Amino acid sequence: MSSQTTESTRMIEFVAWAAVNKKKLLACAAIIAVGIAAGAIYQSNRNRAEAEASAALLKVDKPGVRPESAPEANAQAFLQVATAHPGTSAGERALLLAADALFRESKYAEAKTQFENFLRDYGENPLAPTAALGVAACWDALDKTNEALVAYQDVLSRFAGSAVVAQAKLGLARLYEAKNDPAQALKVYNELTRPNAPSAWSTEAAMRREQLLSKHPELARTNAPPAVISSVLSNLPAANLKATNPAAAAPTGPK
Known part of the structure; x- marks a missing residue:
């Protein structure tokens, strides 16, 4: 039997099968059409939700537009955006900005709660490392040294890169x-420099290292300064090397 005859036979068989199963084919086609339509509607709604969330956040936070004399947006305004637009990129940023605003308002316990909420709800977000650092900074600012140590170490282990x-x-x-524990502190400063x-x-880190060694000169005997420190310190005024006791720095928030 020739190949053309075989193909013709298969076509006839398919047409016959389609005729017998016409209702099933129509049902399948309808299901596929509904699925495509549902996907298009979902994407359209998703895009609209993202646009609305971005517009709401822009009303609250306008970097580069707000006059210098104008007060910064408060945490409550950001929280309202986050609550009204959950699951959107702008809503996620709003939650992190709310936590950052609370931190800057010295409401460290409340800020920690919002940083933790961000990690719980949006742990896969690229800004999750910032939220984890925020938790550590809040413990630090609350003078909870042991908890802060654990939280900072958690940042290093979970977000090494x-x-x-x-x-x-x-x-x-x-x-x-x-x-x-100056020896441990010096070890970290050496890593950073x-x-x-x-x-x-x-x-x-270089400045703090010098301050630490001025207090504990015995550590300098076994810890030669990395080459980079000399070049860094040579460009600094001597006044910057005075010992300080800075408070916990605010985590760098999303821009």
Whole structure:
């Protein structure tokens, strides 16, 4: 039997099968059409929800537009956006901005709750490391040293490749100093000032390292300064090397 005859036979068989199963085919086609329509409606609603959430957040937070004399948006305004637009990108950012605003208002316990809410609800969000750092900073600001140590270490273990790691290490080193463990603090400062690990926080780490060694010169005997420290410190005025006791830094929020 030729190939053309075989193909013709198969076509006839398919037409016959389709005729017998016409109702089933129509039902399947209807289901597919409904699925496509539902997907289109969902995407349309999703896009509309995102647009509405972004517009609501923009009304509250207008970076670069607000006059310098105008007060910053308060936490409640951000929380209203987050509550009204859950599950949207803007709603997620609003929740983190609310936590940051509470922190800046010195409402550390409330800020910690909102940072924790963000991690619970949006743990896969790229801003989750910032929220985790926020939790640690809140414990730190509340003078809960042990809890803050655990929280900073949690940031380092869960978000090792994140941009907030250096800030978490600085907080960790300062707490080691507060617990009278200068050797551990120096170890962290050395990590932050390694030539192969530069960061925006290297300068501050270098200053704190020098302050620590001025208080504990015995540590300098076995801890030669990394090469990068000399170049960093050479560009700093001597006044910047005075010992300080800074409060916990506010976590860098979303922009």
